[in-house]
Amino acid sequence: MEKPLGNGVPSTYAGYIASAWMIVFAAVSFYWAFGGTAGVDTVSLGQELAGEPWFITILWLTGILKLGGGVLALALVQSWGQLLPRRLVLVTAWGVSVLLVVHGSDFIIHGALTENGLIGLPAPAAWTTAHWQTFLWGPWWLLGGIAFCVATWNYQRRSR
Template sequence: MFVFAAMSFYWALGGTTGLNTVSLGQELAGESWFIMVLWFTGFLKVIGGLLALALVRAWDRWIPRWLLLIAAWGVGVVLLLHGGDFMVQGALTETGIISFSGPATWTSAHWQTFVWGPWWLLGGLIFCLAAWNYQSISAVD
């Protein structure tokens, strides 16, 4: 999550390397609302990284266990849906069932299908496993 946050912050600060792998990234670079979205998602990713750490550290002294569990399961499900959405849309695009609308490029669709989608899907699975593990451990305590 921290690596993805760093990427969002880099793009928000005007960096362009890798931006063409994100849907409409290069077309929207420099747009003030897109920069705000990048900052916002960057901070969400930092919070997600801290949440992941909270599941393996003794931070439940400060944060109630029930709140950590709700947040962890919620993040896991959102990441699964996000990655799955990328992969389904990408597969539909790759097979020609749907076509690009607007200035989207094949590069971003290909990256979302074969890199970003699976990566977010894997992150969702890992978050759900971490939540399940944390839930199992907290049930024993």
């Protein structure tokens, strides 16, 4: 029987959300690596770098890492995850959690500073990557980080 959180929500939901988040995010990386262009202009220098061999390599590598993160998130909630060394799972999961939260927060803070004119843009534009970082990518990274934090915390509590 699954152990619910204090509000009746099963403690595994965050792990499944984190896994789905990572898989969706990996799909975007693979889409761009295959040459897709929708949304690439929302990423700093995305349009300029699309098609560059080293950028495509980075997209493939980050896509694979994101899939690995999806598996890690599942390890936090699936019974087979208990077969893995607890310390390794916790160190890796907390590391991913912190990385995602810090990266998302950085995007939001940097974007907010840009939006308020405290940081200048290299070239004025109606809708810049700063907007996308502030209102899409920052919150998206932060959402994944929060899901990972909750999933990791729940795993840590359950696996003692």
